[in-house]
Amino acid sequence: xxxxxxxxxTLSVSPGERATLSCRxxxxxxxxxxxxxxxxxxxxxxxIYGASTRATGIPARFSGxxxxxxxxxxxxxxxxxxxxxxxxxxxxxxxxxxxxxxxxKLEIK
Amino acid sequence: QVQLVESGGGVVRPGGSLRxxxxxxxxxxxxxxxxxxxxxxxKGLEWVAFIKFDGKNEDYADSVKGRFTIxxxxxxxxxxxxxxxxxxEDTAVYYCAKAQRPLRAxxxxxxxxxxxxxxxxx
Numbered sequence: 001x002x003x004x005x006x007x008x009x010t011l012s013v014s015p016g017e018r019a020t021l022s023c024r025x026x027x028x029x030x031x032x033x034x035x036x037x038x039x040x041x042x043x044x045x046x047x048i049y050g051a052s053t054r055a056t057g058i059p060a061r062f063s064g065x066x067x068x069x070x071x072x073x074x075x076x077x078x079x080x081x082x083x084x085x086x087x088x089x090x091x092x093x094x095x096x097x098x099x100x101x102x103x104x105k106l107e108i109k
Numbered sequence: 110q111v112q113l114v115e116s117g118g119g120v121v122r123p124g125g126s127l128r129x130x131x132x133x134x135x136x137x138x139x140x141x142x143x144x145x146x147x148x149x150x151x152k153g154l155e156w157v158a159f160i161k162f163d164g165k166n167e168d169y170a171d172s173v174k175g176r177f178t179i180x181x182x183x184x185x186x187x188x189x190x191x192x193x194x195x196x197x198e199d200t201a202v203y204y205c206a207k208a209q210r211p212l213r214a215x216x217x218x219x220x221x222x223x224x225x226x227x228x229x230x231x
Contacts, residue, residue, distance in 0.1 A: 001171070034217030036154075043204060044146075044154065046219040055209070055219060087154055091217060097168070098144065098156040098218075 002026050002090050006101035012109040019075040021104045023088035028068045032091040035064055035073045038103075039084045048073065049091070075106075083108055111135040111220055113205050118225030125195050125229070131188040131205030131222055138186040139163070142208035144218055145179060145190045147201035147227075157203070158190060162212060173199075195229045202226050 003026040013019045023033070035048040046055040048064035051071055061076045075082055088101040117129040131143070145157040158179040160167045167179050178191040188205050202224040209216030 032215060036217070038154075043221040043223055044218075045221075046209060046217045049209060049217040050215060055217070085153075089154075089156075089217065091215065097170075098159065100146075100154040100156060103153045 001097060002029060002092070002099050004088055004090055004099050004101035006086075006088055006104045008104060009102070010105045010107060012107050013078050014109045015080055016077050017109075019078050019082075019106055021073040021086055021106070023066075023071040023073070023101050025069045025071075025090055029090040029092055031067050033064075033066070033071050034089045034091055035062075036087045036089065037082075037084045038087065044087065047086075078106070080108075082106060111207065113207060113220060113222035115203065115205055115222045115225040118203065118227045120228045120230060121195055122231055123195060123197060123229055126191070126193045127195065127227060129190040129192065129203055129205075129225055129227070131190075133186045133188065133207070136207070137211070138181075139183045140211040142213065143179075143181060143188045144206045144208070145177075145188075146204045146206055146218070146221070147199075148204070148224075149198075149201040152201075155201075160188070162208075192227065195227075197229050200227060200229050 005024045007022045031051040033051040036044040038044040052064045085103045112134045158169045160179045176194045180189045204224045206218035206221045209219040
């Protein structure tokens with residue numbers, strides 16, 4: 001089983017600052033990596049797929065990078081609506097085990 | 110627009126059973142893999158089960174294998190999750206989610222339903 005580990009657990013930033021979130025896979029997942037945003041009381045929303053492609057309607061301030069076992073989600077200038085929990089997910093097609101990381105909470109500094 | 114609506118959650122005793130449904134609309138249901146994901150109160154996301162777009166393959170997280178069964182009805186555009194031998198630790202909001210892209214093309218889960226709460230308690 002592939003284990004996904006996110007860091008840090010909590011990230012405190014001020015609005016307008018850059019935020020960098022990390023995700024590590026216990027073995028290579030190539031570029032089969034997605035990022036989601038979840039706000040309190042809401043369902044998760046897809047931000048990034050294929051490690052670096054923004055989903056439809058996602059602002060350009062969100063970017064993803066990495067391949068293999070090391071991945072990064074960057075928010076270039078954090079807005080008030082970006083404070084939320086972020087999850088990475090490996091999306092290998094077979095075996096279809098779509099493991100999530102434990103999440104990073106982005107909070108206001 | 111694409112919409113997923115879950116139903117069937119509720120309170121059940123340990124060892125009991127429940128069937129969740131997810132009614133889909135706004136897309137060609139038979140072209141997309143479908144998934145169930147759960148979230149225990151205050152915890153992170155846990156992928157639970159997958160069913161291929163044609164219904165011919167499925168897979169489960171180890172934590173539910175042998176107890177949960179995923180299925181789909183093409184004629185009703187509905188996804189199901191049969192939960193059996195329920196445990197207290199199965200308490201969670203259960204989300205259905207659509208594969209982002211059709212016919213097994215690489216991608217994430219998009220969109221997600223609003224979720225249905227399953228509480229296992231004596």
